[in-house]
Amino acid sequence: MALPRHVGGIVFDCDGLLLDTESCWSRAEAALFADYAFGFGPAEKDLLIGRTLEAACANMAEYFGIPGAGPRLQADLLPRVEAELSAGVAPLPGARRLLENLHGRVPIAVATNSPRSMLTAALNSSGLGDFFATTVAADEVEHAKPHPALYFAAFERLDAAPHTGVAFEDSSTGVAAARAASTFLVTVPSQLGKPLDGDYITDTLDDAVLIEWAQTVRKM
Secondary structure, three states: OOOOOOOEEOOOOEEEOOEHHHHHHHHHHHHHHHHHOOOOOOOHHHHOOOOOHHHHHHHHHHHHOOOHHHHHHHHHHHHHHHHHHHHOOOOOOHHHHHHHHHHOOOOOEEOEEEEEHHHHHHHHOOOOOOOOOOOOOHHHOOOOOOHHHHHHHHHHHHOOOOHHOOOEEEHHHHHHHHHHOEEEEEEEOOOOOOOOOOOOOOOOOOOHHHHHHHOOOOOO
């Protein structure tokens, strides 16, 4: 499907889409899995990716055979992730160029299942924070993705209707949220080989069609 040439606003996911925070999360998650004598591969990552910290840790607790231990696992995982993030987060290929081309053309925002503290740390350490005056974190809405509340909040702050906007996502959880918000969906899967829904699907933000679109798209 062709990318829309006039939009009300654009909302980006963050982890695994704009920033390589997933590698930070994966290192911390793999270490925690190892503490409980479990390996960590694509199937285990699928239990966690795109989810809130609370939901991911609840899934881990079930997987480890200790249901109800999610809060304890969260307390263990959180400082590990924060340490990885503080060491520096790299923008994913094409992210900076795409944002530079969109800057000043249309309103943009971030809507993420990460808590505010992690979102701020990741954007600041990556150098992409200056592109976003509008950001919405999971702990600022009643329901996180796959519920569309994050998208509704982000588009409202951009003064745009979701059906006039574009969402960028990389996970099945985010895709479900964007679909529920009835916005045009650009999907860049962060897990290689994992098929995801989308109106425009590509394997990188450094996509010639996306870059050309970002240079010409206008606010409706």
